[in-house]
Amino acid sequence: MDNRAIGVFDSGVGGLTVLKEIKKVLPNENYIYIGDTASFPYGSKSKQTIIELSKKHIQKLISLDVKMIVIACGTATSQALDEVKKIFDIPILGIINPTIEYLKKENLKRIGVIATTGTIRSKGWQNSLQREINDVTVFSKACPLLAPMAEEGWTENEIANLTIKEYLKDIKDIDALILGCTHYPLFEKLIKNELGDNTEIVNTGKMVANEIKKYIKQNNLQNAIEKNLTEIYLTDTECNFIQVAQKILNLENINIKKIE
Amino acid sequence: MDNRAIGVFDSGVGGLTVLKEIKKVLPNENYIYIGDTASFPYGSKSKQTIIELSKKHIQKLISLDVKMIVIACGTATSQALDEVKKIFDIPILGIINPTIEYLKKENLKRIGVIATTGTIRSKGWQNSLQREINDVTVFSKACPLLAPMAEEGWTENEIANLTIKEYLKDIKDIDALILGCTHYPLFEKLIKNELGDNTEIVNTGKMVANEIKKYIKQNNLQNAIEKNLTEIYLTDTECNFIQVAQKILNLENINIKKIE
Numbered sequence: 001m002d003n004r005a006i007g008v009f010d011s012g013v014g015g016l017t018v019l020k021e022i023k024k025v026l027p028n029e030n031y032i033y034i035g036d037t038a039s040f041p042y043g044s045k046s047k048q049t050i051i052e053l054s055k056k057h058i059q060k061l062i063s064l065d066v067k068m069i070v071i072a073c074g075t076a077t078s079q080a081l082d083e084v085k086k087i088f089d090i091p092i093l094g095i096i097n098p099t100i101e102y103l104k105k106e107n108l109k110r111i112g113v114i115a116t117t118g119t120i121r122s123k124g125w126q127n128s129l130q131r132e133i134n135d136v137t138v139f140s141k142a143c144p145l146l147a148p149m150a151e152e153g154w155t156e157n158e159i160a161n162l163t164i165k166e167y168l169k170d171i172k173d174i175d176a177l178i179l180g181c182t183h184y185p186l187f188e189k190l191i192k193n194e195l196g197d198n199t200e201i202v203n204t205g206k207m208v209a210n211e212i213k214k215y216i217k218q219n220n221l222q223n224a225i226e227k228n229l230t231e232i233y234l235t236d237t238e239c240n241f242i243q244v245a246q247k248i249l250n251l252e253n254i255n256i257k258k259i260e
Numbered sequence: 261m262d263n264r265a266i267g268v269f270d271s272g273v274g275g276l277t278v279l280k281e282i283k284k285v286l287p288n289e290n291y292i293y294i295g296d297t298a299s300f301p302y303g304s305k306s307k308q309t310i311i312e313l314s315k316k317h318i319q320k321l322i323s324l325d326v327k328m329i330v331i332a333c334g335t336a337t338s339q340a341l342d343e344v345k346k347i348f349d350i351p352i353l354g355i356i357n358p359t360i361e362y363l364k365k366e367n368l369k370r371i372g373v374i375a376t377t378g379t380i381r382s383k384g385w386q387n388s389l390q391r392e393i394n395d396v397t398v399f400s401k402a403c404p405l406l407a408p409m410a411e412e413g414w415t416e417n418e419i420a421n422l423t424i425k426e427y428l429k430d431i432k433d434i435d436a437l438i439l440g441c442t443h444y445p446l447f448e449k450l451i452k453n454e455l456g457d458n459t460e461i462v463n464t465g466k467m468v469a470n471e472i473k474k475y476i477k478q479n480n481l482q483n484a485i486e487k488n489l490t491e492i493y494l495t496d497t498e499c500n501f502i503q504v505a506q507k508i509l510n511l512e513n514i515n516i517k518k519i520e
Contacts, residue, residue: 038304038305040304045298046298144412145405145408145409145412148404151404152404159423162418162419163419166414166419
């Protein structure tokens with residue numbers, strides 16, 4: 001038993017889609033979420049900057065006494081996970097490995113990946129897929145406008161619809177599409193409409209949620225107290241966070257604290 | 261006479277719209293342009309970060325021996341101009357003051373401002389307008405998707421059109437609309453269509469270009485050599501810069517150098 005919270009770190013509001021999936025499979029845990037809204041978006045930043053920001057916020061989560069940490073951001077997973085795992089002595093999970101394991105198990109071979117410019121350019125997904133899955137074919141596409149569009153709350157309007165169509169026009173006939181940025185599940189309905197039923201939309205949040213559940217069970221780390229809290233810390237509170245958070249998490253009363 | 265180049269600094273590709281206007285009125289000058297494409301967008305960054313980045317790139321322009329500097333970025337003008345003017349002993353112009361002077365002279369009173377989130381939040385435009393123009397009414401709107409959309413090269417498609425309509429829907433019946441981010445002249449056609457002929461679209465690049473021309477003439481700083489060069493330095497060269505630059509400047513051969 002371990003009553004400490006699970007820490008979740010993201011560059012903004014997108015990681016809430018991951019938090020939502022984790023809460024579905026682990027409803028009795030406590031959560032502390034850090035959204036680096038002041039530095040958002042990570043997608044266009046250098047690797048070194050992303051490593052520095054990730055170190056800072058993981059350090060903060062550790063100081064808040066969490067039992068494990070999820071990097072709920074595609075860009076930060078792709079650019080900084082290996083580095084921070086070397087530095088900190090706490091279990092840290094990213095969103096890439098659990099997804100790759102799933103695709104391997106399901107024997108899916110024609111894989112599309114959409115993500116931020118930084119994530120696509122880092123080839124984090126592409127290299128992992130090619131290393132882990134035999135005969136895989138990877139189609140990748142940077143979609144720099146989707147995350148800012150989600151932060152703006154535009155996830156179901158006609159602008160979002162046309163943007164999805166434009167970005168996906170060259171990715172067809174794939175078995176699965178990885179949503180390589182945690183904002184993208186907000187566009188899942190539009191993406192599904194565009195790609196049709198033969199393509200599986202892979203929500204990386206679901207994959208990492210299952211992995212955490214397994215880890216908690218195997219290591220007997222369940223929370224035993226009947227009090228399930230979600231605390232949210234943001235580096236910039238003057239943003240659309242609450243509006244989007246309510247949409248994603250259906251939270252009525254969100255208590256948000258400002259951090260450096 | 262002063263044969264040194266005019267330095268132009270921007271957070272990315274948007275400042276090229278300013279460079280274009282300056283070149284129209286001063287075709288015989290040499291230019292050095294720094295685009296901080298690695299840190300783009302400035303719009304969502306803190307004031308302190310923007311000051312640090314501006315100092316660094318202005319220092320670089322000075323080391324390249326320019327005779328004066330234009331901050332061709334709305335966010336950097338709004339957040340950092342006052343600060344860098346205190347530090348460096350070289351003429352530095354931003355895009356706000358020349359525009360305010362023009363509006364004052366034309367006696368325009370109902371003024372709309374569209375800009376990045378950082379610029380609108382800093383109230384740089386709003387405060388200057390209210391201080392300088394009697395009985396002014398200011399309508400401001402943050403448009404966080406427009407600059408990334410311009411960097412993506414989407415300035416005339418249906419996505420851009422619908423985005424403009426959405427952002428401008430509450431700004432009507434104004435005398436003038438200030439394009440408070442230097443990317444926005446790329447959307448001028450769509451904005452004009454939306455607002456109609458009774459609203460003047462104010463391109464801040466044109467305003468600053470006239471100001472520079474006046475300054476150069478008054479101080480007798482004209483370039484006297486028949487060789488008009490434009491050098492471009494970027495902090496990240498793996499971006500859509502060339503594609504967008506060709507669209508804005510109609511440059512056939514752009515020589516781009518990478519800097520830190």
